[in-house]
Every structure is written in C-alpha cells, then in structure tokens.
Amino acid sequence: MTALSRRSFLTSVAGVGAAALLGRPAFAAPTGPGEFLCTSTFGAAWATVKDGRVVSLRPWEKDPHPSPLLDGVLDSLYSPTRIRYPMVRRAYLEKGPGAAPETRGTDDFVRVPWEKALDLVAAEIKRCQDQYGPWSIYTGTYGWGHFGRIANPQSALKRLMNLVGGSVVSSSNYSKAGIEAIMPHVVGSIDAEGPQTSHRSIIDNTDFIVFWACDPLKTNRISASIPDHGEWTWFEEMKKANKKALFIDPVKTESCKVLGGEWLPVRPQSDTALALALAHTLLTEKLHDVKFLAEYTTGFEPFADYLLGKPDGVAKSADWAAPMTEIPADTIRDLARRLVKGRTMLVSGWSPQRQHHGEQFPWAFVTLAAMVGQIGLPGGGHSQLYHLYNGGTEVADAPSLGGSLQIGKRKEIKPWPKEKGTTIIPCARVVDMLMNPGKEYDHQGKKFVYPDVRMTYWVGGNPFAHHQDRNRMIAAWRKFETFVVQDFQWTASARFADIVLPAAHWCERNDIETFGLHARKAIMGMKKMVEPMAEARDDYDIFVELATRLGVEPEFSEGKTTGDRVREVYDAAFEQAKAKKIEMPDFATFWNGSCVVEFPVKDKAAKRAKYAQFREDPLLNPLPTPSGRIEIYSKTIEKFGYDDCPPHPTWLEPLEWLGQKDKTHPMHLASNHPISRMHSQFNGTRLRESYAIAGREPCWISAQDAAARGIKTGDVVRVFNGRGQCL
Template identity: 45%
Template structure:
C-alpha cells in the first residue's frame, strides 16, 4: 500500500443581437466524423472543445455553431452542455467597449448614484483603453498602489494559456502594484482554519481514491456534501469519471454492503440517488451535533485513544470544554438534541455506528459558509480523530469529495503550467506604494473595505489596514453575484471613482461598471487543457469553434493593448502569439512527462491529429496514508506536525469568536423552532446550483427556461410551509427580510423539511430600479437577502448561509425580469441623459 500512496504532490494538489437559435443534439456518445479544422475548408465541421461542464464537440455550419455533442471519452456527460452554445449567442453577450454615460462626461467626478441604471455609450477599443490607462496613471500617481484593486474569480475560462488572471497580473504588474484578495467565497472559513488543524487547505486536495472506498468502507457519511450535484462541473475540464464510481457505491448500498448517512436539513440529490438515510438536523446546528457525538464516544469509551495519543495534540485541552468542567454544561447527546433537533438516542446511535467498521466522512462546504463557520470543519476533524481511522483506506475525513473529481485516481501524466510571470521583466512604471495600508484583504470583506478605508481588521493572526480604493478592475469575476448583501454593495460601489469590468456576458457587475471591455468566450480561442482536474486523465486541444464575435478580444490582447500605452507591450508579449504560447506550454509539459517516463507526441502531431492524449493510469491513494504510516517522516503542515485538536497558534490570536479549540457558538441569525413570534421564521439555503456554475450560463435563455418558474429563479419549499402561506406550485412569491426583497417561483418538494427553503446562488441580480438600494430583485438573487458578516476574526469568510427570511404570495402586477440583455445604449450628447 505504501507505494500506491506515494503519488507526486504536484499532481494531487490543487491550489493555486438576438440569440441565434440552433438545435442541440441529444447528449449521448456517438462516433466522431472526420474533422476538418481550418476555416473555409468545409461548410460543415465538428470542432473539439471543452468547458467547466465537460468536453464536447461543436458542429459548425457556414461559420455558425449549430449543434453540440459530448466528447467521446466522457461516459457520463453533463446535461449543462446543452447551455454552452448560448454562452456565445445570447442577448446578454457583451459585444462592444462601453462607457457609463456620466463617467464618460465627468470621469472620477461622475454621479456614482447612477451606477446600475445601465446607460452606456459605445466607444472604440482605442478610446476605451486610453481611458483605462489614463485612470491607472491618475490613481497610481494620486493614491499609490492602495488606490487600485483587482477582483478575480478565475472561474471564467478553461485553458492553460487563456487565463484571465494570468493576463491581468502580467499587464498590471508592469504598470505598478495593486490591492489583491486572499481566499474565496466557496470555502474561506475552512481554507484558513484547516491548515492550522490538519496542515493543508484540504478543501482543494485530492481525496482517497474511490475504488478504495468501494472496497473498504462500511459507512459513508455525507455531511452537507452533495457530490452527485456538484461533480457535474470542475475548475478545469471534467472527465466525469467519479459518476462511474458512485454508481458502484449505489449498487453496494442497494445490496446492503455500504450504509449511506446524509447529515443535512434537506434531502440532497446524492441522498436521493443513493437512496441513503438522512439525519435531518436543524440548519446551522452541525457543531452542536458533532460535540454530542464526540461526548458520546468519550463517555462510552469508544474513541481511539491510541490514535489520539500518537497522531494528535491538544485533546486534553479540549476535553474540559466537552465535559463542561467550566460552564457546568456537558456537551452530551441530551444537550445537543435540544439544539439540533435530533433525539439523544439518534445521536448516541449515530456515534456508535461511526466506530462500527470503516467510516468515510465526506464534509461539504455549505456548512462552513455560516457564522462561526470555522468551527464545523475543525470539529469534524476532531470527531474523525476520535474515531481513529484517518489515513486508512476508506476511512477518515475529507473536504473535497464534491469538487474537481475528488476521489478519482490521479494519472501519471504531467501537469502543464499556464501563462506565468514574465521572464526578466522591466521594473514597473510605478513602484509599490501602499501608503501604510495592506496589500491584500479577505475577498468577502471587500465591501467593508470600501465603506471603511483605514479601518483595522483582524485576519488569521494579522492586523490589516483597509486601503482607500479608488479604482477597481474585475476580470473573470462577477462580484454582483458572489458578494453578500446586495443593497450594502450598492452603497459601497459609490465610494469607487472608477470601475472596469472585463467579461463576455453583460452581468450586473457590468451594469455597475464605468468601463466594460468585452472579452472572448473560451469557444472563440485556441488552447490546451487537462481532461479531469484531479484525475489529469488526459490532455485536450481546445480549438476555436467560431471567431471572436462582435468586437470581443482575448484577455491577453486587452492587456497587451493596455501595456502598449505605457511602453511595455514587447515585454508583456515576450515575442509569442497565441499558437506559439500554446506550443511552448505543451513542449514544457512534454519535457516534464519525459522525466517521469511518459512519452508525448510532438506538438504538431498532437494539434493536427486527434488533439487528445490519454495519460497512463495512476495508482489508488489514501489521503493522509503516508502520515499515518510514518508521522515522523511525513508530518502534517501544522506547527506540531500532528493534528491539532487544540491550536496554540489560534489560541494565541486571542479571538473571542474563535478560541483555541472548537466550540459551539450560536450564529447571529438562527431559526428558533419554538419561537412563534419570530419575524423571519424560514432558514434560506443558497447553495451551489444544480443547473449552473455559480452565475455562469444563467444568461443562456433556452437553458434557463428548462428550470425557471414563471421566468424566475426557483424557490424550493415544503408543502407545509407553502400551505401556511397560501402558496401553490408555480406561484411567484416575494422573499424578504430586513436586508432586501426578491421574487422567485414556487416549487413544492418533499425533500424540504418545514422551516427550510432554498434558492440557489448564482441567480442574476435583476433590480426593478437599477442602482437603487432596497429595490425589488425581479429574478431571484438570494444574496439580496444574505448578510455581509465575516465568519470570525480568524477567516473573515462569508456567512452566506446564516439567513432568515419570510415568504408571501406576490400580489402586485408582476414586473418584467430586468437582469438579462445588454446595456441601454445612449449617445453622449443626449439632451435627457444627465
């Protein structure tokens, strides 16, 4: 087993117009017809490409993409491939460089309350880049590096060369320095606390190979984890191999050989697929349940004391809290039952099951996107340590099972680098000058920073000083989807003098911009990319399906044009065009492969042939197996090298909201099941959607119609909650709290317990009155309702799932959905434009 576990870390670590309508084929594998790649050689051709939703082939007839079918090597294609064609052809496509009317007139002295009214003037590319450059110069000279902010999500593109973040960093880095973000919205709390506890980010790490789970596991615990829903997409191109393994798990579960327990207030897609059992706890009470389980294991002498002794530190410091020595409240099953809604007998029975045979705990991310979200992943590691199976095949705990093909077997192939830093770059035009402010901020504290420049912020042991940001540049990012409390955002955006957005869809972030630069989709570019993120099953040529539409430009070309304006274009380009960059990246990977005994054809053979290489299969691997086998030789990345149940580092930060060991702390908003007077009695979940990647493909009109209700985002709720409010399926409801109000279409489902509703995140913000705080969102963006409060001083992550609301039938005249389509194009000299 030891040899099977030793997969190279570099392979297993993952860090860091109207719509032209066409038919979409049934997404079933079919034989490839001969390919003709060069434009003009045939009026009909099939072109290989890839996306976050999977690999596919596009049928192009007379220059138009008309049909789509899955890649021949994907046995479990995702039905979201039906939406990818509409990314190119839809009414929300960003087509031309546009500048907000009042900003074009007055620049940084514009009326910022007009942001969001969607009135823009079309300009040439030269004029747009001149404006961006002039603003960069002005802000750097006047306010220094702390005046410029870059927001980046980098979910927009697959491809090693065409990385929006790489292009932006190269270009802006040649001009000067700027404020950046740390962390992300998906897993901010976990990715900060887990390195202190178990030595790595964990959330983005490869998991124990699923074949070993199938072979060894007796019980799978899905703790807020929904892999059948979320494995449809990946950060790179998914190969969807995990679905074959999950089908085997389903078969073993049906035969009684694996028991599936879902700890979740809602019956998830995975639970329904596997026909698993459910422990339907109250929302946001996971830590209380975990403590009750831990207390039971200790009280009944079921915990693995040898594992705690040999592989962990700090259990003795945690135990007095668990036993209630100071607060006189043991965190036993009875105490936990009062909070989480399960019975004490259920909790005790579950604890006993965890140590009966091999148990694999699969932790999801939604639970840590709550107030005090750091406590859940920490406590889940503590529970797994008490069970004592960390590092065993099919046992222990992991936090990446639902992401990037977690649990696939990683191949022996090379991992190609992408567009990186410039070799021997000239010094930037402006030296770094943050003027006493911090060079980075936690990503979800962006609005706090805008509203309170100069304020001090505790973050993971640092004391940050918020910079006074004047200019924000967003590339491959949609902050008016990801950030919480939309109405607070509107006020914060007024603090910015200039907002620049690069995108290929006219999102709400574009509507709240001053300059919008249209970039190409991944389907208008050539590139190469991995087939399978964690699996790295193979390497694909991503071929341009159609040429850039309208006036869209590649991100790389946008920043090359910007660099031209301050004399750095030659340094930026490094003498290579698109295909030369792709060739260089491929050839570097081929050298890496040869060093590991993996032969790859020369680039011309690869690109001009099938454009696909399948790498040699790897060996199954156990997460933390090397640590368990030899903890002294393979220590974790914690100060002690062991699992830290009590962290002296965190304790030394002296954070009242995140002490040195996990504790139960009630979130700022918690549904009280016995409080009949609670003003907002429903808990709103806004987890990742089943039919999108965050906000991506929400603009695909035909696809959106397959799941929207009355043209709105679905609102999922129980029959009991619907009946109590006089609602029926298909109604349009107003969902509201003190922070905002939205419309959504009612879907009644037996999967939802009373008191719990769901509206998926990523629904496009669609204000009835653009740019006005408090206005009704006409489509159903749940972040209108969420609070912009950090998880704690440790991670300062988003608390997006600590949300209480009320729902009622919408009785007024239904407003049109406002969030889709392009800008209202106006003339700069219009008399009524001011």
C-alpha cells in the same frame, strides 16, 4: 501506451490540408464546415460548425456521464446578453472618473471605439498610479474566470499591473475561506485540496459513509478544468456494493436519492453543535480511539473538558444539541455509535463553513474523525473534497499542464509604505476595505491596514453574484472612482461598471486544458471554432493593447501571441512526458489532429489513502503543524486572543439563525448550489426552461410549511426579510 483519440491523424489531414502536412498548426478559425473539440467548465464535447456558426454539440465519447449543463453552452455563446461592443457609462464618459457614482446600475451606456475605450482605461491606470500610488488600484478579481490555461485574464491583469507598479490583490475565496483559514492550524494544510482517499479504497474497505452537507453528483458537474464526471461511476459501484450511506443535510440531495441513502435533516447552521454532540457521545461512552488521539493529535484533554462542560457548566451532549439541530437526542447517540462499528468515511462539503463562525465546523469535523480514529486507514477517516474535482478518482500517468503567462514580481516604480495599507486583502473583505480606508483589521493574528482604493478592474468574475449583503455592497461600490469590467456577458457587475470591454467566449479563441483536474486523463486543445461576436476580443489581445499604451508591451507579451503560448504550454508538458518516458505526439500533430492526448491510469492510485504515511509513522512523516500532529487545541490560535475563535472547536451561536429567540423571521433561506446552472451562469439559456416556474427561480419548501401558508406547486411567492425580497 498513450494514444491519440480515435479521430486519427489521417482523418485530420483531410480537414487541415497542407498546414498539417507541413507540421504548422493552423490557429485561425475554420472557414468551412467541420467538427471541433469544445471544452469548458461543464465538460468536453464535439461541436459542429456550419457557415461560421456552432450549430450543435455532442458529448465527448470518453465522458462517463456528460453533464446536462452542456446544453447551455451554445445559448451562452449566442446569448442576447453577450457584450458586443466597448461601452462607457454616459456620466463617466462626459465628466470623467468619479462622476455620479450614485447612478451606477441605472445610468445608460454609450458605445465607443476600441481605441477610445482602451485609452480611457490606460489613462486611468496611469492617473491612479501617478496621483495616488499602486495601493489605489484593486485587481483582486474573484470568480471562475474565462476557461483555459492561456486566457486566464486574472493572471494577465496582475502581470500587467505588476509591470506598471503593482496593485492591491486578494487572497482566498468565497468557496472555502473558512477551511483555508482554520485547517493549516489543525493539519498544517488546507486539507480540502489535492487527491483524496481513492474511490476504490472506499468501495473495497468502507462499511459506512456519511455525506455531510455534500452532494457530489450535483457539484461535480463543473470543474476549474474540464470535468471528468468520474464520480457517477463511483456512486454506481457503491450502489452495487450496497454501501451504507447517510446524508446529513437540510434538503434531500440528488446524491442521496441516487444512492438510496438515509437522510438526516439538520437545521441550517447547527452543524457544529451536531459534531460536538457526536463527539460528546463517543467520549462519555468511551467509544473514542484513545490510542490514536494520544499518538496522532495534541490538545484533546482541554477539548474533552469542554465537551463535558467543565469550563462553562454546559455539557455538549446529544440532549443539548437536539433542540438546536432538530435531530432527536437518541438519533444523535445512535449515529455516534454507528461511526465506530466498522470502517467509516466522513465526507463534508463546504456549505457549513460559509456561515457565521463557519471555521468552527471543519475543525470540529476533523476532530470527530480523529476521535473515531481511522484517519490514514484504507476507506476510513475524512474528506472535505469529494464534492468537487472528482477528488477520489484514479490518477493517470500524465505530465502536468502549467501556465505560460506568469504574474511576476511588482516593479517598484513607487515605494509602498506600510501606512498606505496592505498589498493583499481576503477577497470577502472588499466591501469592508472600501468602507474603512486607512483603518486596521485583524487577520491570522496580525494587524493590517485597509488601503484607500480608487479604481478596480474586474476580469472574468461577477462580484455582485458572490458577495453577501448586496445593499451594503452597492453603497460601498460608490467609493470607486472607476470600475472596469472585462467579460463576454452582461452580468450584474457589468451593469454597475463605468467601462465595459467585450471579451471573447471560450469557443472564440485558442487555448489548452486538462481533462480531469485530479485525474489528468487527457490534455485537450481548445480550437477557435468561430470568430468573436461583433467587436469582442481575446482577453490576451486586450491586455497586449493596454500594455502598449502603458509602455510595457515587450515585457508583457515577450513577443508571443496566444498561439505561441498554447504551444509553449504543450511543449513544456511534452518535455515532462519525454523525461518520464510517456508517449506524446509533437505539438503540430496534436493541434492539427484531434486535439486530444489520453494517458493511462496508475494502478497504485487505486489504493490511495489520505494521511496514510502520517499514520504509518508520525515521527518520520509529521504534519506541517507546530506539533507535527493534528492540533485539536491550537496554541497558535490561543495566542491570537480572538473572542470569536477559541483555541479548540467551539459552539458559537450564529448572529442570525432559526435557533435564536427572536422569531421575526420563522424560516431560513438557503441558496444552495443550483441543479441546472453554475452560480449566475446559464441564466439566459434553454436550461432555465427545464426548471423555471412562471419564469422565476424555483423555491423549494417542505410540504408541511407550504400547506401552513396556503402555497401549492406552481405558485409565485414573495420571499423577504428586512434586507430585501425576491419573487
């Protein structure tokens, strides 16, 4: 049975009065005190509103382990870094597009009325479309965006631009681009997405679990939907079951400490070498699963020759890897033997593929799992997604929650010739695109041309917190004649903008979201709790205003308000539920009540094993690869002819790492995921007080390295190289 949360409909009637009795949802912000559901990237909580201000939060009672990051939500809502008014860089306001790009980041801003700011943005979109063409505008915003199904400003921006002729957009992401590039060639899909082998399957069947560059208890605190934090329950059960766990990581992770696991420190960027050495030991000691490799993979023979050193005279043995990984050869050999003693689950995070030649590690990792031979078995095989979205959770019997605002197809107002460049670039190529307009680049075996971009519009993202080599990025950014940022907070990117539009915080608008991206245990409404600060506006309303100025408002909005679209998304889920005979209240009851609908968990999901059907019958259930099997050797990649990506997993030495002969810089700075915030978010909140040292970000260093440099806890240190420095 499906049930409303314990804040029952009877209780809600007292709060919303006649609107509930008449079945009409109240979309306005509350005018009196009350408690409202607050949902975010960090979790669900009940918010108390008093005198038009959110004064406190308490975690939703169904969250098994509320994140401490929730403490930063109120500070973000009332942060002094909130963008309060439309602002324009002075040089841009006085001289127009392209004015003094060298002063971006240092120039002052002038407050302007909304009408003026919107007129400037609309006029620049028209100018670029008319004078150059759609290839001159880049809308490849990347980032976690603004939370919720309705207010995704990245989709809204692309929809608007498609209605006026189109724009250059982006593909992939900074998070797992290496995996997304290589895994379709290996297993026919990204692999690091969707439900994984269930936690229950691991509890019941796994003898040994290896977490490789993976810290689930820290990184699962956040989610693209409302995080359900079920991984804590998983870890508690593993601890009770006394599961043997090993953590391969340069630092001792939070998860390793909680689980009491073994810690195997590995030198940064040597993960592929370690994977190959483990594979070499399995091969030479005849511990690999010959039958599995023959039935479920293709191309093992040339890879085996590579491990033995036949092509290059270098065996990829434990002795070869030991000096590179800083792990003793005997330890490597012992680990390889342990992998095949019982049922083993190999778990990888994404940091090893965020490096030079990073796509080699996930390929080597899956190949190692194939040699162990337990892919598709209960509690065995591999996963590249336990560290995010609680990928091993049990799945509820629930309707899916879609989105109301579709991007749509590009309206061909002006033809887009091939010589003008591609319509899509990989998101991490934005700087290369700006520095090389009209030049060719290679991607997935094909040639593409960089478009000559003049304007970018960034919504709900912070590229200056994501992209590598900041100095090069700042130089490239001067190519833009106009840089528009729409956000609720002054980020580093907003500081470099020409036009800044203040967007509403997620607590200041109506929306809807799922509790648990994979679990789907509930649908939660996001009620507007307070009015937007100062002159901030809902993202959707901003785009409606721009669509009006660009002459496409009827097509863009379809006559629908934000409230209409919230109802539309819910009603679509309601119809799914009705077809599946799942009980759900109608929208008015949902919205005027607790704004929570919970769903029961499927029993069958508890025994889920990824790739089980493929293992059961690879002929009837082939993988979507050319061979239908796991491709250890890819003939497709072989045809690409890339020097930096051979047709099988290969050790390619990184350009910069601690193993190189040049010892100019004897240490490696790893900017791993922070414990008490999410990327650049929550910097200006009370959370910072819990970890900052002398007002600075903490720098973790081994006691031995610290002693050699006379460093003690509490010191402020200078970290530097030839590119830059920080304190």
